[in-house]
Amino acid sequence: MSKGKVLVGMSGGVDSTVTAILLQKEGYEIEGVYMKLHHKPGYHEENYAKAQRVGEYLGIKVNFYDLSEAFNKEVYEYFVESYKEGLTPNPCVMCNRTIKFGKMVEFADTVGAEYVATGHYLKCDGEFIYAADDLNKDQSYFLCEVKKEVLPRLLFPLGSWQKDDVKAFASDIEVLNDLATQKESSEICFVENSYDEVLAKHMDIDIPGETVDTEGNVVGTHKGYMHYTIGKRRGFFVNGAHDPHFVLAIKPEENQIVVGTREKLEENAFEVKQINLFEDLTEFDCDVKVRYRTKAVPCHVKIEGDRATVELQEPVFGLAKGQIAAFYNGDRLLGGGVIC
Numbered sequence: 301m302s303k304g305k306v307l308v309g310m311s312g313g314v315d316s317t318v319t320a321i322l323l324q325k326e327g328y329e330i331e332g333v334y335m336k337l338h339h340k341p342g343y344h345e346e347n348y349a350k351a352q353r354v355g356e357y358l359g360i361k362v363n364f365y366d367l368s369e370a371f372n373k374e375v376y377e378y379f380v381e382s383y384k385e386g387l388t389p390n391p392c393v394m395c396n397r398t399i400k401f402g403k404m405v406e407f408a409d410t411v412g413a414e415y416v417a418t419g420h421y422l423k424c425d426g427e428f429i430y431a432a433d434d435l436n437k438d439q440s441y442f443l444c445e446v447k448k449e450v451l452p453r454l455l456f457p458l459g460s461w462q463k464d465d466v467k468a469f470a471s472d473i474e475v476l477n478d479l480a481t482q483k484e485s486s487e488i489c490f491v492e493n494s495y496d497e498v499l500a501k502h503m504d505i506d507i508p509g510e511t512v513d514t515e516g517n518v519v520g521t522h523k524g525y526m527h528y529t530i531g532k533r534r535g536f537f538v539n540g541a542h543d544p545h546f547v548l549a550i551k552p553e554e555n556q557i558v559v560g561t562r563e564k565l566e567e568n569a570f571e572v573k574q575i576n577l578f579e580d581l582t583e584f585d586c587d588v589k590v591r592y593r594t595k596a597v598p599c600h601v602k603i604e605g606d607r608a609t610v611e612l613q614e615p616v617f618g619l620a621k622g623q624i625a626a627f628y629n630g631d632r633l634l635g636g637g638v639i640c
């Protein structure tokens with residue numbers, strides 16, 4: 301007897317392919333969906349064809365779902381607008397909230413699937429999300445803004461797998477072994493080379509401006525504020541500087557970047573907005589990650605409405621407004637918010 305129906309997000313990559321195979325083996329009825337999210341030329345034809353090939357191998361239907369309009373509004377425009385406002389966005393976090401675990405869950409309803417699965421590396425027990433066993437691949441951070449209501453419907457079979465084992469598993473299946481060796485996708489699906497190349501399609505980002513110190517004194521020049529993120533230490537000019545200088549703040553209205561030495565990047569507290577929690581908490585101790593590839597730091601969090609203040613027990617360097625703070629209790633994800 302079937303364990304129930306699962307809609308699997310199938311991108312044509314090795315992770316979602318193995319996800320679908322494992323769930324079918326476990327006894328679930330599987331249907332796939334390939335989502336068209338952006339307009340990178342040639343991308344969807346190639347990847348949908350791969351997803352369909354996996355579908356044929358498994359004997360399942362793989363739907364093509366054009367979500368490019370919703371993706372453009374919820375993810376792409378947010379990405380471009382954030383840089384315009386001098387902020388550092390995290391498009392994958394917003395995509396997971398609105399598209400992958402938003403629109404895809406709604407689509408699951410239309411095909412009668414009670415569950416939704418992807419090849420993300422993380423664990424979910426229906427109530428909480430946990431870091432993956434493969435800590436190098438762990439993607440739990442990117443789900444901290446997902447709505448709590450959808451968690452009971454999510455399945456992530458790769459949470460207990462090592463990436464190398466996933467590749468080895470796929471390599472053993474002859475018709476799919478090319479998927480195991482293909483290049484891994486880049487971090488942001490619609491960015492081919494660099495984020496400023498994407499921004500340059502929409503506006504002139506090469507407008508030189510002033511580089512100032514923390515007192516507002518002009519100390520040099522830069523090539524346009526959108527080329528910089530907090531903590532960056534190259535690509536601008538500081539007159540007569542002996543020590544390395546880092547971007548401390550971005551002032552879009554003045555087209556200025558504020559720079560200073562590394563100690564000035566140190567922060568001991570910050571605020572977050574758009575707080576999203578998987579349990580009812582108002583004041584608590586936990587660990588916080590202020591970027592994806594960074595160590596979690598112990599902190600104290602106090603929630604007020606949909607905002608929170610975070611006091612760090614050890615300093616972090618280079619907090620970027622717009623970036624995502626994810627709260628953890630050990631390997632359990634408590635939720636997250638947007639640094640403001």
Ligand SMILES: Nc1ncnc2c1ncn2[C@@H]1O[C@H](COP(=O)(O)OP(=O)(O)OP(=O)(O)O)[C@@H](O)[C@H]1O
Nearest residue numbers: 309310311313314315316333334335418419420485
């Ligand atoms: N265009 C898409 N259509 C359907 N599902 C998708 C799509 N893009 C990503 N996913 C789902 O989200 C998961 C995570 O995507 P991400 O791009 O982070 O991972 P990935 O390691 O490249 O995965 P894969 O190897 O499956 O391509 C994928 O494994 C897949 O289940």
